[in-house]
Amino acid sequence: MKDQRRIADFLDAELGRIGRIGEARNRQIHLLLERELAAIAATLSGSDEAAVERRETGWSWLPSVPAHWEIGPVCAYFDVLLGKMLNQERAAGPHPRPYLRNANVHWYEINADDLAEMSFEAEERLRYRVRKGDLLVCEGGAGVAESAVWGGLVDEVYYQKSLHRVRSRRHVPVEWLMYWLRLAKEVGVFASDGNIATIPHLTGEQLRAYRIPIPPDGHSRVARLAEEVQAMYRLASSLQSGNSLLLENRQALITAAVTGQFDVTTAGRVET
Structure with a gap:
């Protein structure tokens, strides 16, 4: 004892x-x-x-920016495209290719160790191929808005409808939007835009419409x-x-x- x-x-x-x-x-x-x-x-x-x-933004969580910065919708600076819809027939088609889904994408990193495959026709391969430097953004679920830049870990890879692919159209790096998404999610921007009784979603229309600050020296x-x-x-x-x-x-x-x-x-x- x-x-x-x-x-x-x-x-x-x-x-x-x-x-x-x-x-x-x-x-x-x-x-x-x-x-x-x-x-x-x-x-x-x-x-x-x-x-x-400085100029006021009207956002309590980011109240002002330098007056010479632009403020505009995401669609003015970036191209946003949702991935390919997955179904059983497409998954078993004649042109299997690896693709990324939201489970692969986390803040600042993309895990390519467990890529699934589905069939992509020639025109779909042109539309949905992911290039090095593309930003991938989770469209829904608990990880909504989580995003990371594709570093080219796999030579040829595509992406599913659960992800948005973002490419820069002007002088703004996609990482700028990634960091904006990081802060916006943390302060509850996407939660307040959705129905809390359902799985949260960040649609392409919503993402393209968000207004963000744009500096002239975003890369540095x-x-x-x-x-x-x-x-x-x-x-x-x-x-x-x-x-x-x-x-x-x-x-x-x-x-x-x-x-x-x-x-x-x-x-x-x-x-x-």
């Missing part, structure tokens, strides 16, 4: 310590998310040009922001990996203590 009490006290202390470390790392990850969104908002609002004359602004955001994501990934190791150590500690693999009266603290 005394040994059991000793084991229980040891585990309470060590598991409590592991839990506190995990909570601290989770707080750090949350702060990184806040910092990411703040960096995006600063870039999209041109806060580095605070000394110049996007390059600086991308470097900053990538650094935050690397740090967040390291913190998440550390938490995974903590969970493994936690389970190993419990197993070792209750099976008598070490004497808790002499055991030192487990390194985490």
